[in-house]
Amino acid sequence: xxxxxxxxxxxxxxxxxSVKIECRSLDFQxxxxxxxxxxxxxxLMLMATSNEGSKATYEQxxxxxxxLINHASLTLSTLTVTSAHPEDSSFYICSAGxxxxxxxxxxxxxTRLTVV
Amino acid sequence: DAKTTQPxxxxxxxxxxxxxPCNHSTxxxxxxxxxxRQIHSQGPQYIIHGLKNNETNEMASLIITEDRKSSTLxxxxxxxxxxxxxxxxxxxxxxxxRQLTFGSGTQLTVLP
Numbered sequence: 001x002x003x004x005x006x007x008x009x010x011x012x013x014x015x016x017x018s019v020k021i022e023c024r025s026l027d028f029q030x031x032x033x034x035x036x037x038x039x040x041x042x043x044l045m046l047m048a049t050s051n052e053g054s055k056a057t058y059e060q061x062x063x064x065x066x067x068l069i070n071h072a073s074l075t076l077s078t079l080t081v082t083s084a085h086p087e088d089s090s091f092y093i094c095s096a097g098x099x100x101x102x103x104x105x106x107x108x109x110x111t112r113l114t115v116v
Numbered sequence: 117d118a119k120t121t122q123p124x125x126x127x128x129x130x131x132x133x134x135x136x137p138c139n140h141s142t143x144x145x146x147x148x149x150x151x152x153r154q155i156h157s158q159g160p161q162y163i164i165h166g167l168k169n170n171e172t173n174e175m176a177s178l179i180i181t182e183d184r185k186s187s188t189l190x191x192x193x194x195x196x197x198x199x200x201x202x203x204x205x206x207x208x209x210x211x212x213x214r215q216l217t218f219g220s221g222t223q224l225t226v227l228p
Contacts, residue, residue: 006159034215043203043218044160093159095216104150105216107159 002028004096006108013084013115021079021111023094029074030096034105035067038091050077050094084115120204125223128198134191136222138204141185147208149180151189153200154221160203163189194226
């Protein structure tokens with residue numbers, strides 16, 4: 001099956017610094033990728049939709065200036081958490097899918113962010 | 117997308133079949149039923165999906181009732197590695213990938 005890879009798998013950063021998370025579709029092109037966030041013992045919540053070559057679409061309550069998304073190519077989307085705070089500590093997951101009917105979404109392995 | 121209801125948790129003995137139910141009484145005719153699972157601290161993994169016919173693949177079987185208001189995911193011979201949160205999601209699929217709305221899911225614990 002198709003593979004979506006995230007990097008890094010985990011990261012620890014200091015408050016006030018920025019962290020970049022990469023999401024790559026390894027064997028297919030993805031014009032659209034999605035970014036989710038998951039807090040402990042909770043379900044995944046969609047943060048934003050990343051569109052290749054255009055601006056990302058953010059869900060209500062997600063600050064676009066804090067969570068910068070760049071989708072510069074058909075195989076790479078990046079999420080940058082700017083000026084990170086401890087409350088941004090979470091599990092961040094991206095997904096992508098092939099174009100076509102009845103296709104499933106493929107998820108990255110997730111990135112565990114801890115802000116200290 | 118139609119809302120789904122799943123039991124919060126289930127246990128299953130190793131080697132036995134695990135039957136995970138899902139209610140989606142407001143499903144519309146063009147919505148598919150998808151199942152994903154999430155093993156702790158990993159990204160979700162696709163399992164199976166269907167529209168109205170029963171489906172089977174190497175991982176599981178999906179049984180959808182005739183009125184399509186509920187479905188059951190069956191893991192025929194559960195192993196300890198099947199312990200995970202299982203999500204039932206109803207979605208209209210189109211020509212492009214869509215975001216998924218995750219509910220609370222069912223925590224399946226396979227017991228030795």
